[in-house]
Each structure stands twice: as C-alpha cells, then as structure tokens.
Amino acid sequence: MNILISNDDGIHAKGIEVLHDCLKEAGHNVYVIAPAKEESGTGHGVTLHRPLRLQKINKNNIHFGYAVDGKPSDCIKLGYWGVFKDKKIDMIISGINRGENLGTDVLYSGTVSAAAEGALSGVRSIAVSLYKPSENPNYETAGKFLVKFLEEIDELEFPKESLLNINVPDLKFEDILGYKYTKQGDRKYIDNFIERDDPRGDKYYWLGGEVCETGDDPNYDFNVVKSNYISVTPINLDLTDYKFLSNLKGEYNK
Template sequence: MKNNKPTILVVNDDGIDAPGIKVLMDTMKDLGKVVVVAPDGPQSGTGHAITIAKPLRLDRVHIYPDIEMYKCSGTPVDCVKLAVNQVFKGKKPDLCVSGINHGLNHSINILYSGTMSAAMEGAIEGIPSIGFSYDDFTYDADFSKCVPFIRAIANQVLEHGLPAATLLNVNFPKTGAARGIKICRQANAKYAEEFDERLDPHQRNYYWLTGVFQSGDKGEDTDVWALDNDYVSVVPVQFDLTAHHAIPILNSWQFDVKA
C-alpha cells in the first residue's frame, strides 16, 4: 500500500535536545513522517548565518525511538541546507517547521532569529515553511497550550500551501490559553539596546548586550498587539527585501556620473 503521508522537516535554533523541538516533533508525528535536523547546541541570534570557513558535521543520532534525527555542527540555516542536499537527497519535504523557540520572535526580532532564518531557508528552497516561537525563555516552559494551534496551522499549510516566496512567523503569548489566532503585520518595534561594560580577571574590557523592548507602533493589526492581548500572532513573511515603494523615488534622482 502506498504511503501518502507528507514528509516534514523539523529544525530549530535552541539545539537538538531542547524541549521545544521535542514538542514540535511529537506534534508533527500525527501529521506525517518526521525528519529532524538540528544544531548540536544553542544557536540563538545567529540569523541567516552559514558556515563557510570550517567543515560541517552531520551525525545520525538516536535520541527518540522511531524518529530519524541528525545533529549538525553548524547554524540553523546549515541544518536546512544539509537536510535538503544530504538527507532528502534533493527530494524536498512537504513542510518545514522550525522551533518551538524559547522566546518570542516578533517585530524586528525576525532579522536576528535563527528559528525564523531556518524557516526562511526552507521557503527559499521552495518548501512551505513555518517558524514557531513561545513567550517563555525558561528551559522547562510549558508548550502544551501551543500544540492545538501548531497542529491547526500546519494542517492548513499542508492543505493549501503558501504563496510563492512566503513563510509564516507564528508567536504564542505567555498565557494559560490563547484567545485565538490573529493574522498580523510585523510591528514597527525594536529593542533600545545598551552594552554593559565589564572587566575580566585580566582587567580587560568586555561587553554584554542588554536592552529593553520598545514599541511606538499603536496599530491593532500587529504581532505585538496580538500577543499583548493574548492572541497567537501569524505574520506572513517574505524573503524579497526589495523596498518596492522606494524604486520610483530613486528613479527620480539625477545621477551626475562622469566617465
């Protein structure tokens, strides 16, 4: 009998032994055949970095029974590239899911997020892709309230696909039970950053990045608003970074170039 179950690539940036990826993997097992390719350690904040200056390792591991799993020495994006090239041998999976990240990836955070960069790499490869993040940084975070929403969103993507060059950024509020799902835009918000200057034992300066999240975006259609009001935020994201609205402005400039 032919197996028509979809194949699902599960990745993350918190490392292959993070609790979030275990929950995501278990949720995806109900929807299809799961293959996990994840970093061998935490890779938060690596963005879309790839490894080019040193060799990459990809090793089969047996952490959970009946699940095909690999740990990778590189970044989350490396994991997706190696999965497509070496594990799936060019036959792409039906879905790529990344997470569940310990901590939010709303607003500008998407640019720094290893979780979302892994999902974005999946979309670049032409795979319908979703990144999932939860507003709890603790190791023992309770992801159980996220599961029904993850299943529902993943089912819709498997059924309908996604528009070309588009992926989903899904964030869960830290609440006992979310009120529902809101399709949102990315808020115009960022961290007000500072560097805490300290001295090491050799009396040399070093710096530790700190900051406070600030949003001046008062729109009620943003991911920040949705999460503040106990909704699951779903933002459609594209990897085409062209500022299309700026092209007519630049075309009006007079470039005085002399050979």
C-alpha cells in the same frame, strides 16, 4: 506530509521535542536536523570555511534525528539538499522557540532564518515561537495549534520566497482566544553594553538590550500576542523597498 523540522535552541531543546511528538501523533512523517548546541541570535549565517559534522541522536533508545555542528540555516541546507534529499519534503518548520520573534527579531533570529532558508529552497516554511515563556513553558499549546493550523492550510500555496512567522502566547491551550493574521510590528531594541574588566585588566562587554515597542495598531504582531491571540505574520524575503525605488527613479533617474 513529510515535514523537516529544525530550530536554533539546539536538538536537545524541549521545544523541538514537543513539535516532533505533536506532528508524529498527527500522522505526519517527521525528519529532524538541528544544531548540536544553542545557536540563538545567529541570524541567517552559514558555515563556509570548515566542514559540517553530523551526529545521529537517539532519545529513549529510538532514533530522533541529526545534530549538526553548525547554524540553523546550515541545518536546513544540509537536511534538505543532503541528508533527506531522497524524501519529498512538503513543509519545513522551525521551532518551537523558547522566546518570541516579533518585529525586528526576525532579522536576528536563527529560528526564523531556518524557515527562511526553507522558503529560499522553494518549500513552504513556518517559524514557531513562544511569547514570553515561563519557567515551565506551554510548548504543547503551540504544538496543538500548529497541527490544527496545518490542516487548515493544507492546500495553501505560499508565494515565492515567503514564509509564516507564528508567535504563540505561553498559555494553556484552552486560554488561547484564537489566531489572527498580523503584520510585523515596530518593535526594536535599544542596545546597551555592560563593561567589565578581565583578570588581565582588559575590558570586555556584555550586550544587553531594552525592547522598544511603538504603535497601537491592533494588527501589529506584538499587540496581538498580548491580547492572548496567536500571531501569524507572512514574511517575504524580497527586501526591495518598492516605494523608495519608485521615488528614486522619479527624483534622480533623469
């Protein structure tokens, strides 16, 4: 397959390098375009009021890919519709992210947003993240799994504007118990701010946050990864609440 890959940790991150190498070793044609620096938590933002700059990146004196001074969604737009427009891209993969993307993380995540941009472009797209990464993360586990998983879904058609959000426990490959198809869990952040004073006496704030996970549903993504299984969650970008819509029509459309 022709696979376009990106991330939000930046083009020099270990995760995207491992992803690139695993896919290449499996015989895929891999095209890399990623942010020049870390863009975690930028969501689905795009750059509108200035031009994007592209830089060719070599690793070990071999062309690796292109760095963009923009956000993950910018990278996919520029890669798919611009830099690699002459390639027939079969799949877009974002990752391997250093850190999980579970529950409401998908709304903030640049990793998931890059895959979402791929889905909006009509390409089968996947986001891959590592759950609770250690000091020396096992990115190879996620890479090996993804190679096998792509073989299994080779002929699978994704629904319109849908993508797969994959979270892999930070374990050795042989310690992974398998994978399960899951649903987005009720996992949110209770935000708090650390207040400080700068040298001029003006206040500034660091955003912090405590994770709040609610529910013991075994099919929630966060419960599955805690059990040493890989979580594979289908996400659709149609945010319409159809049940709410039906209720509104029934109660107020009179």
